[in-house]
Amino acid sequence: MKMQTLYDKLWQSHVVHEESDDPEGMALLYIDRHLVHEVTSPQAFEGLKLAGRKPWRLNSILAVADHNVPTTGRDHGISDPVSRLQVETLDQNCEELGITEFRMNDRRQGIVHVIGPEQGATLPGMTVVCGDSHTSTHGAFACLAFGIGTSEVEHVLATQCLVAKKSKTMQIVVEGNLGHGITAKDVALAVVGRIGTAGGTGYAIEFAGSAIRGLSMEGRMTLCNMAIEAGARAGMVAVDDVTIEYLRGRPFAPKGDPWEKAVTYWRTLKSDEGASFGKVVQLDAVSIKPQVTWGTSPEMVTTVDGKVPDPTEIADAVKRHDMERALKYMALAPNTPISEIRPDKIFIGSCTNARIEDLRAAAEVVRGRRIAKSIKLAMVVPGSGLVKHQAEQEGLDRIFREAGFEWREPGCSMCLAMNDDRLEPGERCASTSNRNFEGRQGPAGRTHLVSPAMAAAAAVAGHFVDVREIY
Amino acid sequence: MAPLDRANVDTDAIIPKQFLKSIKRSGFGQNLFDEWRYLDHGEPGIDPATRKLNPEFVLNLPRYRDARILLARANFGCGSSREHAPWALQDYGFEVIIAPSFADIFFNNCFKIGLLPIVLDTSQVDQLFREVEATEGYRLLVNLEQQSATTPAGESFPFEIDPFRKHSLLNGLDEIGLTLQHADKIRAFEEKRRVEQPWLFG
Numbered sequence: 259m260k261m262q263t264l265y266d267k268l269w270q271s272h273v274v275h276e277e278s279d280d281p282e283g284m285a286l287l288y289i290d291r292h293l294v295h296e297v298t299s300p301q302a303f304e305g306l307k308l309a310g311r312k313p314w315r316l317n318s319i320l321a322v323a324d325h326n327v328p329t330t331g332r333d334h335g336i337s338d339p340v341s342r343l344q345v346e347t348l349d350q351n352c353e354e355l356g357i358t359e360f361r362m363n364d365r366r367q368g369i370v371h372v373i374g375p376e377q378g379a380t381l382p383g384m385t386v387v388c389g390d391s392h393t394s395t396h397g398a399f400a401c402l403a404f405g406i407g408t409s410e411v412e413h414v415l416a417t418q419c420l421v422a423k424k425s426k427t428m429q430i431v432v433e434g435n436l437g438h439g440i441t442a443k444d445v446a447l448a449v450v451g452r453i454g455t456a457g458g459t460g461y462a463i464e465f466a467g468s469a470i471r472g473l474s475m476e477g478r479m480t481l482c483n484m485a486i487e488a489g490a491r492a493g494m495v496a497v498d499d500v501t502i503e504y505l506r507g508r509p510f511a512p513k514g515d516p517w518e519k520a521v522t523y524w525r526t527l528k529s530d531e532g533a534s535f536g537k538v539v540q541l542d543a544v545s546i547k548p549q550v551t552w553g554t555s556p557e558m559v560t561t562v563d564g565k566v567p568d569p570t571e572i573a574d575a576v577k578r579h580d581m582e583r584a585l586k587y588m589a590l591a592p593n594t595p596i597s598e599i600r601p602d603k604i605f606i607g608s609c610t611n612a613r614i615e616d617l618r619a620a621a622e623v624v625r626g627r628r629i630a631k632s633i634k635l636a637m638v639v640p641g642s643g644l645v646k647h648q649a650e651q652e653g654l655d656r657i658f659r660e661a662g663f664e665w666r667e668p669g670c671s672m673c674l675a676m677n678d679d680r681l682e683p684g685e686r687c688a689s690t691s692n693r694n695f696e697g698r699q700g701p702a703g704r705t706h707l708v709s710p711a712m713a714a715a716a717a718v719a720g721h722f723v724d725v726r727e728i729y
Numbered sequence: 730m731a732p733l734d735r736a737n738v739d740t741d742a743i744i745p746k747q748f749l750k751s752i753k754r755s756g757f758g759q760n761l762f763d764e765w766r767y768l769d770h771g772e773p774g775i776d777p778a779t780r781k782l783n784p785e786f787v788l789n790l791p792r793y794r795d796a797r798i799l800l801a802r803a804n805f806g807c808g809s810s811r812e813h814a815p816w817a818l819q820d821y822g823f824e825v826i827i828a829p830s831f832a833d834i835f836f837n838n839c840f841k842i843g844l845l846p847i848v849l850d851t852s853q854v855d856q857l858f859r860e861v862e863a864t865e866g867y868r869l870l871v872n873l874e875q876q877s878a879t880t881p882a883g884e885s886f887p888f889e890i891d892p893f894r895k896h897s898l899l900n901g902l903d904e905i906g907l908t909l910q911h912a913d914k915i916r917a918f919e920e921k922r923r924v925e926q927p928w929l930f931g
């Protein structure tokens with residue numbers, strides 16, 4: 259039998275029908291789990307209704323409002339009428355159709371990519387889709403998980419299937435031990451820096467190697483989350499004991515006999531020895547340092563001990579031009595040491611870095627310290643109500659508050675600023691989110707992507723600083 | 730054809746998030762490239778006629794006003810999965826986007842709404858940028874049936890497209906309807922799955 263990659267296995271086990279004999283052609287793929295949020299679903303529900311169709315399988319769907327929800331004063335509802343309408347539309351659609359939804363004031367509410375795994379609604383071997391590019395996050399559980407557009411949301415609602423094209427496969431191997439204070443976020447940014455934001459276009463990435471096996475599920479999710487920032491629609495990690503232990507006892511996970519049966523199957527979800535990938539990239543874990551982005555694309559990244567690059571040293575005209583534009587937008591001079599960059603705001607949150615482990619890492623840094631005077635606002639936005647609760651049990655909220663951070667309600671928040679949390683024009687932010695695009699965190703706002711520990715360290719120091727010097 | 734000379738144009742730039750709050754499918758064209766196209770900041774509900782256009786932005790130059798083809802650089806449409814990005818491009822009046830490469834989800838979304846993304850070699854795209862910028866009223870002829878893009882000088886660039894996608898585009902097929910023709914197959918697949926992996930159906 260031909261050796262298969264994990265991706266091959268996941269793909270093959272979901273093909274319902276092939277549109278042609280061409281193995282590279284389009285296939286009809288069965289979808290096991292459909293996650294839904296308020297921004298990309300209203301037009302899909304409307305389309306479904308207009309065509310007189312019903313959802314194919316209700317218990318495959320889990321819905322939550324996360325992008326538009328406020329992170330303070332929830333008792334008063336949502337003040338922005340446009341945001342409110344979008345959230346209410348989701349509530350209404352779910353109620354009408356009988357879809358399971360965690361509403362804004364449900365303590366299980368949170369960012370869709372945090373609550374799926376947390377609930378065990380994401381399980382190994384599944385196909386998982388959501389109208390959101392960071393659906394790649396769920397691949398940490400050896401699922402085939404990818405983002406889709408609204409037409410496809412409607413398609414999955416109506417048919418439980420998607421017409422899809424098989425990707426090429428890429429393996430990213432990270433061997434060795436990560437240094438103290440180095441996290442999955444640094445690995446993710448180092449990967450994007452290495453292969454570029456289009457490096458993974460057309461590929462599904464499997465992350466492998468001893469450094470990856472050494473990561474917790476939270477870390478693996480952070481890494482797969484940012485596969486899309488490397489251009490890959492899907493990222494994934496093979497099943498091992500860490501995966502299985504994480505899932506044990508989760509509300510949507512199987513129990514008893516089915517659990518045993520499931521585990522036996524899940525253990526087969528890894529690439530066969532000797533399976534060949536379209537492309538292999540290798541990184542040495544020991545050499546990865548804390549990463550900080552300096553530009554307006556996640557690939558514009560360097561290490562904390564580095565400098566803002568100099569466009570005059572770039573030969574390629576298109577690249578040089580992009581770099582100049584980015585530096586102008588970011589108001590940074592070439593050759594500025596990263597450690598001299600001073601953020602105005604600190605955002606710890608998003609589907610990349612708002613899980614319990616992320617909050618613990620940040621709290622560890624700020625414990626017993628105060629944020630610098632120059633910081634206008636530092637906020638922690640837990641990824642879900644349950645993460646928030648757990649953090650409060652551990653006293654993390656107190657550590658943050660005593661240091662001068664605000665402790666907020668869960669949601670996407672300032673990752674993309676669809677609610678009231680945003681940067682003012684010209685403000686600079688150390689953010690644990692995943693995108694530093696122009697205007698992402700607010701019009702004319704400036705974003706530097708970092709790990710939670712690095713964001714916390716910058717909050718305390720008032721400028722970027724190597725977290726390894728603080729620990 | 731209008732040339733947008735930037736690489737890695739992301740979906741936040743194509744349609745900023747404040748406009749994603751709409752629950753409708755139309756009307757996004759007026760906010761296409763909002764932060765580049767206007768000098769003031771846009772919010773939903775503001776009448777575009779009252780806003781200040783950025784005279785330097787390429788789509789605002791009179792010679793490109795009625796363009797129906799957008800010429801772009803590598804990795805166009807990277808970032809989020811928002812279909813609002815192709816909706817905005819289409820609503821604005823574009824029917825074809827040409828670039829050396831596209832982000833996967835964006836590329837896929839385009840086909841779903843009948844917008845045609847065409848991949849050409851970087852050198853061909855470079856040539857088109859040179860020609861369109863040099864010649865006012867430059868017109869490229871795109872023929873989907875024959876899979877070719879032809880310059881005014883008669884030079885023709887062939888492009889690839891998946892046969893299923895081509896068929897759907899040319900015939901404007903309802904993809905959901907097509908899939909539902911396989912409903913029996915889907916049901917049979919589902920039943921088998923229910924037996925083998927019952928935990929997926931809890």
Ligand code: SF4
Nearest residue numbers: 392608609670673674
């Ligand atoms: S946290 Fe940010 S990246 Fe994640 S789903 Fe929300 S908006 Fe998207």
